[in-house]
Amino acid sequence: MLIDVTINTPRGLYKQTKASIVNVVSPDGQRGILPNHMPIVVSLTVSKMTMEEEKRESYAISGGVLYFHNNQCMILTPAIENESEIDLERAIKAKERAERRLAAVNDQNVDLARAQVALQRAINRINVKQKAG
């Protein structure tokens, strides 16, 4: 028994796949979703997500929501990258940019909340790419 997983982003369908387990992180902690799990809606943090597909795959997911019902798992997220798709240099630059913005606490033009979330996204991508997340 496998779970049918569909992942959508604002760019459209990211992936449709089958998995024997979907591991996500919500504000309440880690959740492993197995076939025949009860129906749920889970909000997702900026975190690493893994799925047992043909092999274990790791993704950097930038938040979103997961809905599971009847062995169908639907994930809607602002952004997601497979470990293999992550551009490490780009993530490092994004992290440095966010850190510079956060350091400029007195600059009225800097949106600190936005910089904080951008920093989380960048750190998450770096961790997933470096298999530390």
Ligand code: ATP
């Ligand atoms: P950047 O400042 O580098 O654009 P960001 O955090 O603002 O980073 P997002 O708005 O989260 O970027 O994502 C925009 C698009 O770029 C998404 O499709 C996302 O999957 C992709 N993306 C962002 N950063 C990376 C990265 N380091 N490697 C691969 N794809 C990335």
